[in-house]
Amino acid sequence: MDLKFNSSRKYISITVPSKTQAMSPHIKSIDDIVVLGINLSRFNKLTQFFICVAGVFVFYLIYGYLQELIFSVEGFKPYGWYLTLVQFAFYSIFGLIELQLIQNKRRRIPGKTYMIIAFLTVGTMGLSNTSLGYLNYPTQVIFKCCKLIPVMLGGVFIQGKRYNVADVSAALCMSLGLIWFTLADSTVAPNFNLTGVVLISLALCADAVIGNVQEKAMKLHNASNSEMVLYSYSIGFVYILLGLTCTSGLGPAVTFCSKDPIRTYGYAFLFSLTGYFGISFVLALIKIFGALLAVTGMCGLVS
8 A cells, every 4th residue: 555645635546466466465576596595586597597407417416326326225125215204304404404594484385285295295206216116217217207298287287378289299209209218228127117117107297296386386475495395395204204103114114224324314314415406406497487397407308
């Protein structure tokens, strides 16, 4: 509400906020995009894209190596969900630390939205980690790159987006090429397993949905990457902890990891640290360019 005065009269000018402003009155029209201390808002769009893609490539390359290294520990394969629990704990800690370093610590995205995002995050990361007990890592990564089509479908149904013929054709060609590569790999990889395929398929479906939900929430409420990581992964940690407790899967995993804590928890820490750095750049890609372009860029790097 603006009050304006002149010499002869005074009047009141009322400005009705838009729908977005009404839902999130604390949002600034322009907000800096900061990733790991790097203010990307100072660069043009092309430079922002290459910085984010380079960050995703470097950190997820190390992330993938450490993930396969953890599962190479003899006897660790049945504990993929426990690894996810530890990973979510580290992500929450890292997100809390980063959030404390920025000025605006107020939560912008509603709690109900975070509960949905946390559920999807648990699905995609838990199923992905568990699938590595049945698939070799290259097969898993290539298979996950086929989520371009589910991401497009999620964009249509969740965000009401419309894609042109060129976008659909490019996604189909890229997905078919990656599927062909996966089928060829299955004939030579001894770890290729139907159970692993089912798990990774469910994971990529959840991953496709979560990208669109994150994009919609971050753009609507202009939330920071650290806020998104902190709340979604801390809530997800509670989900997994309850699940492992109810299924009696927590005790055996803790007992196993306590026998060799340096290799298990040490690898898990490095694995989570590089994953946190990687997801920070992924969220920046989603916020700036959208879920489809972020997924396409990641698939292009892998292929």
